[in-house]
Amino acid sequence: MECLELRIPPLPQFITVGHAEWKPGMQHFTRTFDVYDVLFVRNGALYMTEDGREFAVEAGHMLVLEPNRTHFGHRPSIEPTDVYWVHFIHSAPVRTLSGDEVSWPYVLRKGGDFDVSPSEQFMYLPKMARVDLAPMTAVLDRLIELHQSFVLEHALQVHALLAELLTLMQDAVRMRQSSRSAAVCRLAMDYLQQLGAQPFRGETMEEALHFQFDYITRCLKKHTGMTPLQYLHHLRIGKAKSLLENTSLTVQEIAxxxxxxxxxxxxxxxRKMTGMPPGRYRELKHRK
Known part of the structure; x- marks a missing residue:
């Protein structure tokens, strides 16, 4: 599935939303503007062209029309067409890629008390896809309801609903990922999470997952940026942080x-992973 990679934060800014039934013979006009225009077709079909590329958006499908690209209906609807649309502003996509290329388990840097900027993050939207419209139309109907009586108190809720809609759209990409390396990565992550404090051995991991350790390592590193041992250390340091914050155990006992x-x-x-020793971390957390 083709998808668009958009940088976040910030999240997209809501502009408008709508719902209508197009009668046979109706056709989208020509437009170029600095806005994302997302179409959801519940019944019938829309026939859209964007910068010379034709799309037949049939029932149960959605299409993301990108900002500053010319789009228009290249042929009229031939049957009654039930369509929703939502417009939002955001920067242009960083790139277009296949959904199988997205490394969903990639471990992001967690912000701490002394960070002043977020880690680099992205969201992924299908360019065009067949989707489960039921949860999406529920969100769209609520957006339309709030937008019809748009007052200050609804502004934050409208943007939260837009974020919920974008999450459902991203789920359509994530749920269709079928690459073997992604599947092996998830197996490896589950194995390491279940390993807990038990000793780590590559040979034991091979036997449990039925793949060679070198291949497991390549898959995990491709999708998380870490080797199995690095990922295990990531999990264990996370557990150590929790014990430092919430117990009075000594560092030896925590180890x-x-x-x-x-x-x-x-x-x-x-110290290597957080920039400070455990005692200092505990002191700062307790002081806060």
């Missing part, structure tokens, strides 16, 4: 609980 042989190893790894 044993999360699966490290010694407190010294935990301290070195904790």
């Amino acid at each position: 044993e609980q999360v699966g490290f042989d010694s407190a010294n190893y935990l301290i070195r790894l904790f």
Whole structure:
């Protein structure tokens, strides 16, 4: 599935939403503007061209028309067509790619108390796809209801509903990912999460997942940016943070609980991954 990669934050800004039934013979006019125009067809069909590329948007499908591209109906509807649309403003897509190329499990840098900017993040919208319209039209109907009596108190809710709609659109991309490497990555992530504090051995992982360890490593690194050991350390340091914040256990006791042989190893790894030793982390959290 072809999809658009959009940088976030910020989230897109809502402009308008609508719903209508087009009679046979109706045809979309020609337009070029700096706005995303997303069409959802519940019944019938729309026939749209965008910069010379033709789309037949049939019942149960959606199409994202991009800003600053010329679009128009290249032929009239031949039957009654039930269509929703929503317009929003956002920057142009970073790129267009296949949904199978999106690394959904990629581990993002978590913001901390001393960060002043977010990590780099993206969302992915299908260019055109068959989707489950039922949850989408429920959100669209609520958007239309609020937009018809658009007052200040509804502004935040309208944008939250737009974000919910975009999430449903992204789910259409995510749920169709079928690459083998993504499937192996998920198996590896599940295995490492279940491993907990038990010793890690590549040979044991091979036997459990029925893939060679080198292949498992390539798949995990492709989709998360980490090797199996790095991902396991990521999980264990996350658990150590929670224990430092919520218990009075010593660093040695925490090391044993999360699966490290010694407190010294935990301290070195904790400092490397967070920029401070465990004791300092605990002190700052408790002080806050």
